[in-house]
Amino acid sequence: MKKHFSFSSSPTEKTHIEFTKKLSDSDFSTALKALKKGDWARIEAPYGKFTFEGEHKKLGLLAGGIGITPFKSICQYCTDMRLDTKVTLIYGNRAENDIVFRKELEVLQRQNKNLKVVFTLNEPSSEWIGAKGLITSEMIKNQIPDYKETTFYTCGPPKMVDIMEKLIEQLGVPREQLKREYFTGYT
Template sequence: MSVLRCQLSSMKALTPNVYRVELSPSAPVVFHAGQYLQVVMGENDKRPFSIASMPAEQARLELHIGAEPGNTYASEVIERLQADGEISVEAPLGVAQYRADSARPMILLAGGTGFSYTWSILQQHLASTDPRPVMMFWGARQLDDLYMHEQLLQLERLHENFSYRPVLENPPAEWAGDRGLVHHAVLEAFGKQLADFDVYIAGRFEMVRVVRDEFEQHGLPREQLYGDALSFI
């Protein structure tokens, strides 16, 4: 792990509350898909965000920051970047990275901007020659919150080993996809075969806790469930 100064390369609002932030670090960052960094706001104030970019892009760090109203934890980072144009980070961190040496198919389970963790892993897997199937389940309140929905549909068309299932809690009337909680869609599809998969998960701590407990009840070994939140719950 190193402490690096990063320049803000770009910031784009993907939704009214989600920003894609691209940083240029002062030195290349060697990391694994699925690791994270901490934005240093103060000596005792370090805020973690998943790295959404691929490990091959060592001179570029991409973050997806959800700064909903009232979420000062994230919005203060956005405001600091907008004001200063640079920030210090600690990177890389985390042990829930992509397991390229596994032979098991993969389930990527994301809630909200937890997608950024799974996005790095997905890109790394699809860029490899590994033919293992990978299934992306992305849960959100409404369709507009799935800020890379069209890109994932395109990837699904391009890669035979990739399937994408968006899950909406408040879908429009014409929605033909999955409804409700994202982990329920996983259980509906693979509940009896979970032990055959590696599962990567990111989202709010309370969601990760529920998923951990329910998936274990359905036979998923703890060592086949990956997510940095698991170290804190």
């Protein structure tokens, strides 16, 4: 079986590589769950252009669900490298227990004065004190006031990525300031 993954570890983490997969009842998930310590897996060189190496001064990261995976890597990289890059991550989920890497992202936010993490839920409990609702153009404008000078990355379910692309376009942000990644595991 062959599957594409994004790194959730940062290039600064030299002792290991980390991938993140939401386990389901699919054949691939079943095979993955059956792996034991010491089993072999073949890993090929990275593909794609959904990367960040410090080339932008302002980043807007728009994530949905397990689409957080590459953004955890980017946030870790920016923090470890002490980059001056201003990063705002808006991370949408259905419910609080769906938030992947919550503790890690909260720690990174405390360590990095240039990192702002916004968790938003579209089915929050009555106790939830964070942002509520789907990611909208209003939310983007409120959380990223300098959005016109920001390079956006979006990753998540294909429908969500398409919506984020339209929102960014409606905000008047040039198309070349948007990078997107569809997570094929959703299809």
